[in-house]
Amino acid sequence: MANKNSLKGDEKSKRRAFGTHMTSIDIFMEFIYPEVKEKLKDYIWVDLYAGEGNLILPLLNNIDPEEREDFFRNHIFLFDIQKKMVKNCISNATRYGISESIARSNIQVSDSLESFPDFLKMLNKPVYHITNPPYLYLGYISKHESTKNLLRYFKKKNSGYQDLYQIAMMNDLRNDLKNLIYIIPTNFLYGASVSNKFRTNFLKYYNIWKMIIFETRMFRFTGTNICIGFFQRKSNPQHDINAFNGIKIFANGENSERRYVLEPKFKYRAGSEFITFLKKFKATKPLKVSYYLLAEEVNKNLGENEVTLLDANKYNNGNYKRLKCNVNENLYKKINANILYVRTVDTGSKDGRVGLNIIEEDFNVNGILVSGNTYRTHPIHIFLTPEIPIEKQILLKKYFNFLLESFRTKLDSEFLTTYKYSNASYTRKYLGLNQVRNLIETFPFNMNEIEKLELNKIIDDNQFPETLNFLEKLRF
Known part of the structure; x- marks a missing residue:
């Protein structure tokens, strides 16, 4: 039988x-x-x-x-x-x-x-x-x-x-x-x-x-x-x-x-309303975004400065493998100057929705290594050019996630790709890397101190229309 x-x-x-x-x-x-x-x-x-x-x-x-x-x-x-x-x-x-x-x-x-x-x-x-x-x-x-x-x-x-x-x-x-x-x-x-x-x-x-x-x-x-x-x-x-x-x-x-x-x-x-926003509010001089810390780059930049990395290709029993590497001064500074990663797939939990997050807070490491093939569904280290201060990266995270969630609410997440059915309380979605790049490119990173305080308050007060008005004002 x-x-x-x-x-x-x-x-x-x-x-x-x-x-x-x-x-x-x-x-x-x-x-x-x-x-x-x-x-x-x-x-x-x-x-x-x-x-x-x-x-x-x-x-x-x-x-x-x-x-x-x-x-x-x-x-x-x-x-x-x-x-x-x-x-x-x-x-x-x-x-x-x-x-x-x-x-x-x-x-x-x-x-x-x-x-x-x-x-x-x-x-x-x-x-x-x-x-x-x-x-x-x-x-x-x-x-x-x-x-x-x-x-x-x-x-x-x-x-x-x-x-x-x-x-x-x-x-x-x-x-x-x-x-x-x-x-x-x-x-x-x-x-x-x-x-x-x-x-x-x-x-x-x-x-x-x-x-x-x-x-x-x-x-x-x-x-x-x-x-x-x-x-x-x-x-x-x-x-x-x-x-x-x-x-x-x-x-x-x-x-x-x-x-x-x-x-x-x-x-x-x-x-398409989300796409219209991305096109309309792209900054005059936007941040440039690159993805992934590849093993090849690490191997070419070995040195005496220790970093702790998460290996995105080694996932077992609910945990990613961690490893220590010694790299040169340039790569050490690059890794530690870029604190953000992107989660591209909803996990299904309230705290696991797609967006930008801080590497050290979530994984207690300095960076996210790709030791094998790159996968768009893994946590992905983001590198910004020009480098911006840590406080502005934290504001970028708030700005990015606030706008993303506001558009998800307004448009029922329809600008995102449905990932797959699960028993989660909401339909899991995938955020494309082009969408990540385009949304980051709307961030006005050259704001002065007064403008930063204003944007922070608008986001803290959950004022989506005011965020658009703020960006409109900066365009002129």
Whole structure:
């Protein structure tokens, strides 16, 4: 008898290999069906990544039993790359009263990322594509032997895209599909480098008319936060502002609704108000920011001055390894003159949110060493040019974290990338290093003593609008 844990591992590996996450019928019935129930006989209902058919087959519940087979034959086509999924899907169709022969005809094995079923274009009604496509990030794919075969999808016309779901959606664009409902990662809305190229290309041709965003786990085997996007093709492709209603659904069952406005000048990324602030208030002569204390730099600057370093690459049992190094005078001064590090990923605790922090306070060391590869999710030592006094670095920390938290409150953190679902009291977010640099670049480090006191008081009094007024005043 097979080991149960081994079977679970095999299932997880297979899901990773295909980038698949099975969708429940409940998701379809609650969030998708209300939007399509009046249109059932107007479209060909297609899922190119159908799994077990849970996003299309439930439509049959609303067709009279004596009409179901005819409706299925003429209105439903399902595809999946996995033979097992197709077999399960056919079996599920028969439970709705569809004969096995008809089910086999309209449910087929197909690699839809590789090629689109062209016969769908020749049918007498337009296609309405509802799907939970495969999604797997290119960075993960390229680092794991079990998924490297998926690199073939990212070549030629798909070069530059960052996730399998983007390949799926671009295939729909190229095949002129008019109506789409996609269950996809929320990095579609919030991601920067992972989504900028794709959003810019895709939203030239499609409008989002509704978005449902889940701030809770939706799939058992992935912590990825997802959204359901409702898309309609534009009559004339163009880069224009896309405004739509978005509904956020939280783990406690509550939800909130707000108007989203995506602008092409910001690559259609949600949270553009934060980007506008960064551009408007960039200092005339900003601080220059560099990241990481690399082992190579330490080895080139050995000497007689002892520093205690935290090794960001050596983390065990909840603690980072600490080591003592002897460095020359220049590196010793550089390390001790730069007291800040950036936490780029929320830990999930109140005190563990992204932002700037003081190295010695949090780790009781002088600096943070990178002994191996650099990782954006590790604590990262920040180096500023020109060097500024310690007291100004402390003010920079207050300023940075105050503005960051104020914008998170105002914009519901939507300018940050969702990291992954957890049981934390809030949705964990990732702060990009470009965002860190750009926010530091708004800090007016040449303030005189009176201006420093004024800024300190504004922050201590939690006056977000006054902070903007203060920065506005310094611009002129």
